[in-house]
Amino acid sequence: MTATGTTSEASGGNTGQKRVAVLVSGGGSNLQALIDECAKPDSPARIVLVLSNNADAYGLQRAAKAGIATAVVNHRDFQDRPSFEQAIMAELDARNVDIVCLAGFMRVLTPGFVGNWHDRMLNIHPSLLPAYKGLHTHERALEDGMTEHGCSVHLVRPALDDGPLLIQAKVPVLPDDDADSLAARVLVQEHRIYPAALRLLAAGAITVDGELALVDGRPGPMIWTETD
Numbered sequence: 330m331t332a333t334g335t336t337s338e339a340s341g342g343n344t345g346q347k348r349v350a351v352l353v354s355g356g357g358s359n360l361q362a363l364i365d366e367c368a369k370p371d372s373p374a375r376i377v378l379v380l381s382n383n384a385d386a387y388g389l390q391r392a393a394k395a396g397i398a399t400a401v402v403n404h405r406d407f408q409d410r411p412s413f414e415q416a417i418m419a420e421l422d423a424r425n426v427d428i429v430c431l432a433g434f435m436r437v438l439t440p441g442f443v444g445n446w447h448d449r450m451l452n453i454h455p456s457l458l459p460a461y462k463g464l465h466t467h468e469r470a471l472e473d474g475m476t477e478h479g480c481s482v483h484l485v486r487p488a489l490d491d492g493p494l495l496i497q498a499k500v501p502v503l504p505d506d507d508a509d510s511l512a513a514r515v516l517v518q519e520h521r522i523y524p525a526a527l528r529l530l531a532a533g534a535i536t537v538d539g540e541l542a543l544v545d546g547r548p549g550p551m552i553w554t555e556t557d
């Protein structure tokens with residue numbers, strides 16, 4: 330387990346902002362969208378940690394370039410998920426994190442960990458949930474001949490890709506699409522809805538009634554299209 334700090338830690342930042350940790354496993358393009366959003370002067374959120382289970386995740390380099398503290402907690406270094414997650418919790422607690430964002434974090438989290446972050450942990454998923462939970466979503470949508478696809482931001486629950494939906498964006502599936510072209514079209518929308526969802530949650534605009542998210546008091550999810 331390794332961690333780095335930054336000079337921005339000393340500044341303490343704006344005390345009114347929610348302190349956010351982003352968990353990544355790969356390239357971190359969604360992380361970059363969150364970094365760019367939180368760099369806005371009116372952001373209600375401040376990213377204080379980027380943590381990865383993969384030391385080679387490019388998302389860690391994105392964080393370092395932005396002056397954000399990083400940590401690596403490699404799941405292979407632990408005998409089981411609870412001990413892996415205990416190490417993650419220690420990093421989050423050390424930085425007084427308020428909100429966790431999963432951004433291409435590719436480990437299933439246990440109910441114990443998820444319970445610590447009830448209604449305070451977001452995930453971005455590359456499908457129009459509840460359709461296509463799990464992995465390989467674009468391939469499956471193409472195999473099924475879907476004409477519409479998209480992405481979702483949801484509050485994380487123990488059940489995979491479940492939980493109250495905050496924002497979704499829809500894209501057309503084009504006749505000549507393959508998984509890569511469809512993924513690229515969806516990713517553009519992921520980079521729009523994830524920052525917007527984090528801003529809403531950090532600003533206190535999200536309430537939850539059972540398993541229904543209310544966005545600014547209105548039943549969610551907000552549904553966006555490419556032209557909104």
Ligand SMILES: Nc1nc2c(c(=O)[nH]1)N[C@@H](CN(C=O)c1ccc(C(=O)N[C@@H](CCC(=O)O)C(=O)O)cc1)CN2
Nearest residue numbers: 434435436437438452454463485486487488489490491
């Ligand atoms: N309890 C929850 N944990 C996680 C959720 C969630 O909604 N509830 N979201 C995922 C993100 N995710 C899809 O959005 C996802 C990530 C990983 C997997 C998965 O099968 N992981 C395997 C390992 C795969 C690998 O290492 O390549 C595993 O953990 O054994 C499914 C869905 C994050 N966690």
Ligand SMILES: NCC(=O)N[C@@H]1O[C@H](COP(=O)([O-])[O-])[C@@H](O)[C@H]1O
Nearest residue numbers: 355356357358359360433453454455
């Ligand atoms: N089930 C989780 C999942 O599939 N998440 C997906 O991983 C990609 C991460 O890209 P990024 O590292 O460039 O943000 C994103 O497309 C995200 O929706």
